[in-house]
Amino acid sequence: MTVRLTLISPATSEALREVRFDDESPLDPAGLARAEAAAAATVPAARAYTSPSLRCRQTAQALGLRPEPSADLAGCAMGRWRGRTLDAVAAAEEEAVAAWLTDPAAAPHGGESLREVRLRVGAWLDTLPDRSGHITAVAEPDVIRAAVVHALAAADETFWRIDVRPLTATHLTGRAHRWNLRIGSTLEQTAGR
Template sequence: MTVRVTLIAPSTNEALREVRFDDQSPLDPAGFTRAEAVADTLAPGVHVYSSPSPRCHETAQALGLDAETLTDLAGCDMGRWRGRTLDAVAALEGEAVALWLSDPTAAPHGGESVRELRVRVGAWLDGLWSQAGRILAVVEPDVIRAAVLHALGAPDEAFWRLDVRPLTATELSGRAQRWNALCGRPLGPQTTETPSVPR
């Protein structure tokens, strides 16, 4: 059985524009409008999920999706850095930021490390092998990065080398415990296609 998972990055909000560690802020009006504009272009999903954050939940709503919220798909817990801009944190804790960006096991903010995020998201992804039907999930960009690393068996250090843009789809398809990835397609009619799986 082939498993097909489409991971959708949320639309824009104030935290994204300000390069601020997400503070649970909602979509901005323009972000909601952008998501509504591509709502009719998604192939239907049998199972539909969302990260718990307001921007993911509201993106799912704007896309016309009735998504189940999963804590396993929450964005990385940024501890005391939540709600602060990267520049502000770097000005006060430059060494801690450098460590966080270079060591996937580090969590100087007191929250979750990149490695811990990858393990959590990877466990969710591995649990999908028994599910039939297309799976859609509106999730935070860091969740998408973690899922791609896990699916491809890439090193944790590659986490920061993956760009995830708003309202793009990353498609994972696989069978026999092997995944293929199609990354970063803008939402639109072309996202109804899925990558072929070697037989």
């Protein structure tokens, strides 16, 4: 049996709008309203998971999901950059940001490297039982990027070439070490699939 995994990115939050490394800020009112409006288009799944972040948990709740939190789906641990805007960090640590954006093994912030995130998320993907059926997971954009990089066996450097918009669904089908990808649908486009 093939695993059908739908990865849903969270709705907008103040941190996302400010391009700020997540600091557990809640969804903004517009993001919450959009997630609630998309609830009817969310396809029921045999199992549901969520990143442990507040915005992912709130998105899942607004979509009507009852997900199991998974530490394996946590966003990248950003160390001392957590809660700061990218612009502020770049102004203070220009070389460190350049290293982070170009070297998947770099973790100048003292947290996780993007490679470590990809390995963690990839291990989670590859341990999904073949008989799982349809699974939905509300996950941070960096987790979805990591899942796509892993699923396609792409180079870690492709991480930054994947754009994950708020409240969109990314679909992976297959099983460990053999995944297919369908990307970019809004939740309204996933109804009935």
